[in-house]
Amino acid sequence: MSLITVGTMAFDAIETPFDKVDRIVGGSATYVAYAASHFVKPVQQISIIGNDFPQSELDELISRGVQIEGVEMVPDKKSFFWSGRYHLDMNARDTLVTDLNVLENFNPIVPDSYQGADFLMLGNLMPSIQMQVIKQLKQRPKFVAIDTMNFWMDSAMDDLIAVLQKIDALIINDSEARQLSGEVSLVKGAHKILTMGPKFLIIKKGEHGALLFHKNQVFFAPALPLEDVFDPTGAGDTFAGGFMGYLAKTKDISFENMKTAIIVGSALASFCVEKFGPDRLKEISKKDIDIRISEFVQLVNFDIDLL
Amino acid sequence: MSLITVGTMAFDAIETPFDKVDRIVGGSATYVAYAASHFVKPVQQISIIGNDFPQSELDELISRGVQIEGVEMVPDKKSFFWSGRYHLDMNARDTLVTDLNVLENFNPIVPDSYQGADFLMLGNLMPSIQMQVIKQLKQRPKFVAIDTMNFWMDSAMDDLIAVLQKIDALIINDSEARQLSGEVSLVKGAHKILTMGPKFLIIKKGEHGALLFHKNQVFFAPALPLEDVFDPTGAGDTFAGGFMGYLAKTKDISFENMKTAIIVGSALASFCVEKFGPDRLKEISKKDIDIRISEFVQLVNFDIDLL
Numbered sequence: 001m002s003l004i005t006v007g008t009m010a011f012d013a014i015e016t017p018f019d020k021v022d023r024i025v026g027g028s029a030t031y032v033a034y035a036a037s038h039f040v041k042p043v044q045q046i047s048i049i050g051n052d053f054p055q056s057e058l059d060e061l062i063s064r065g066v067q068i069e070g071v072e073m074v075p076d077k078k079s080f081f082w083s084g085r086y087h088l089d090m091n092a093r094d095t096l097v098t099d100l101n102v103l104e105n106f107n108p109i110v111p112d113s114y115q116g117a118d119f120l121m122l123g124n125l126m127p128s129i130q131m132q133v134i135k136q137l138k139q140r141p142k143f144v145a146i147d148t149m150n151f152w153m154d155s156a157m158d159d160l161i162a163v164l165q166k167i168d169a170l171i172i173n174d175s176e177a178r179q180l181s182g183e184v185s186l187v188k189g190a191h192k193i194l195t196m197g198p199k200f201l202i203i204k205k206g207e208h209g210a211l212l213f214h215k216n217q218v219f220f221a222p223a224l225p226l227e228d229v230f231d232p233t234g235a236g237d238t239f240a241g242g243f244m245g246y247l248a249k250t251k252d253i254s255f256e257n258m259k260t261a262i263i264v265g266s267a268l269a270s271f272c273v274e275k276f277g278p279d280r281l282k283e284i285s286k287k288d289i290d291i292r293i294s295e296f297v298q299l300v301n302f303d304i305d306l307l
Numbered sequence: 308m309s310l311i312t313v314g315t316m317a318f319d320a321i322e323t324p325f326d327k328v329d330r331i332v333g334g335s336a337t338y339v340a341y342a343a344s345h346f347v348k349p350v351q352q353i354s355i356i357g358n359d360f361p362q363s364e365l366d367e368l369i370s371r372g373v374q375i376e377g378v379e380m381v382p383d384k385k386s387f388f389w390s391g392r393y394h395l396d397m398n399a400r401d402t403l404v405t406d407l408n409v410l411e412n413f414n415p416i417v418p419d420s421y422q423g424a425d426f427l428m429l430g431n432l433m434p435s436i437q438m439q440v441i442k443q444l445k446q447r448p449k450f451v452a453i454d455t456m457n458f459w460m461d462s463a464m465d466d467l468i469a470v471l472q473k474i475d476a477l478i479i480n481d482s483e484a485r486q487l488s489g490e491v492s493l494v495k496g497a498h499k500i501l502t503m504g505p506k507f508l509i510i511k512k513g514e515h516g517a518l519l520f521h522k523n524q525v526f527f528a529p530a531l532p533l534e535d536v537f538d539p540t541g542a543g544d545t546f547a548g549g550f551m552g553y554l555a556k557t558k559d560i561s562f563e564n565m566k567t568a569i570i571v572g573s574a575l576a577s578f579c580v581e582k583f584g585p586d587r588l589k590e591i592s593k594k595d596i597d598i599r600i601s602e603f604v605q606l607v608n609f610d611i612d613l614l
Contacts, residue, residue, distance in 0.1 A: 089491060185533070185534055185535060185536075187534045188535075208512070208515040218532055218606060219606060219607075219609070220529040220606045220607055221607075222527040222529065225518060225527065227494045227495055228492060256609075259608075259610075260609050260610060262609075263609055263611065293611060294611075297611055298524075298526075299525060299526060300526075300527055300529075300607045302528075302566040302567050302570055303566075303567060304600060304604055
């Protein structure tokens with residue numbers, strides 16, 4: 001059961017209140033692939049990189065069952081570069097630099113070998129590019145999820161609305177949900193967004209967990225309370241990767257199974273923030289993930305028989 | 308199994324983005340009593356009121372099993388008055404007016420008839436007043452919980468530290484936990500606070516739920532995602548009242564039972580915010596509470612067998 005992931009593969013420079021790094025591998029599709037590859041093979045990557053993207057990183061991904069036929073390498077350009085600085089409470093950050101580089105001409109082509117995939121994760125990209133990928137798929141995947149951001153709501157709302165009508169699940173954060181719906185109440189906003197196309201809406205609230213809405217049902221997954229959040233970069237993409245990877249592994253897109261998938265995504269995200277970049281996602285074993293998931297069970301488990 | 312509650316009984320004027328009221332009954336002990344009385348009788352109230360506090364409200368409390376022998380009525384003064392205005396997102400508010408009135412001379416006396424109570428909830432008051440109540444109890448209650456606030460950390464930290472050494476549970480919000488511990492990380496902060504006296508720490512995060520810390524254990528209770536939060540005033544006190552009322556009812560202060568008590572407190576708080584003041588707490592039945600608690604179970608329940 002394969003999963004196509006579309007997004008950036010990039011370099012990041014990150015400054016947190018505790019440390020900084022000048023140039024590490026990042027990008028939404030990188031995080032999605034590392035997270036999802038713990039659950040499903042192949043992960044079929046679609047992205048664009050410059051001549052500076054390390055071969056060792058590509059080799060690492062390949063060794064984990066990530067296919068890179070859909071990753072275009074532009075020989076005379078550099079990879080996308082993002083630089084940001086986190087505030088003291090790590091819930092907010094300022095973007096310092098955005099060098100689009102190869103991303104200016106990103107024109108994703110779905111390789112023939114990827115056709116027939118049952119799961120598709122479209123990372124945060126221009127909505128018209130997301131649509132372009134959807135239209136190239138000869139057979140509609142069983143389940144299509146997208147990420148997006150406020151910037152596209154401001155600059156390409158019509159295109160975004162069109163994409164929303166083609167997908168199954170939208171994965172956004174709370175401020176994006178408020179902007180997209182025009183509602184302060186997340187519950188009201190969620191019900192409005194569910195009329196715009198997606199059957200499932202996941203609202204990520206960072207350290208405050210995530211909400212899943214479907215019809216009149218709602219599920220809440222906490223974030224694990226951590227001693228230290230070292231670097232939140234990529235946590236949202238890692239969440240999406242764990243979520244989609246687990247769905248693809250289990251081939252079950254019921255609301256019940258999606259709840260479990262959200263816990264799995266949250267567990268993966270809790271590892272991601274422990275180190276700079278995707279490094280922690282490369283180190284962890286199935287046992288580490290199982291232990292972490294059991295911590296989530298402990299965290300929210302209560303016995304109500306006494307009432 | 309009786310519960311002593313100590314705190315304010317007051318008038319509030321409240322402005323939210325949606326509506327306003329000029330003068331309704333409020334006060335921490337009022338909310339605690341209405342919430343706790345759904346679970347335990349008697350609730351033994353200790354407070355101070357002026358000549359303007361409505362007899363009908365006292366009668367209503369008495370009819371619910373709240374004893375008011377410890378409520379001092381000052382004939383020539385007015386009741387404590389607070390006025391505040393909520394921001395658009397309802398997570399923040401500005402205090403507009405604080406008229407201490409009778410509260411300036413609050414010198415709580417524990418009536419003989421209250422001696423022997425097994426549970427004590429000390430609302431947010433000057434720490435020296437909280438200590439004064441603790442010292443009057445001839446037999447130490449089985450379980451003592453307090454609320455406090457940043458103001459006392461700034462102005463009476465030594466007294467607060469002394470109180471912390473006498474109690475079992477501290478119930479505060481996230482910004483108070485950060486200030487008290489001097490840690491940005493709530494987990495680090497919690498472990499620090501647990502060395503200061505309390506064996507249990509509850510950190511309220513408003514619409515983001517609540518955390519319970521005890522030794523190396525942690526439990527997270529979500530807040531119910533609501534369509535509308537009409538008025539958050541008193542939600543924290545209602546939470547404390549439901550929590551303590553349930554503990555007193557079940558006479559069980561194990562970590563396991565405390566988790567259930569936190570869900571019960573959260574359920575009561577979710578009713579409180581549906582109307583101005585404590586009105587909603589007067590309307591709800593045991594059945595309403597049971598249904599609401601089952602919504603919490605639905606909200607966080609997931610099946611992890613598939614992994």
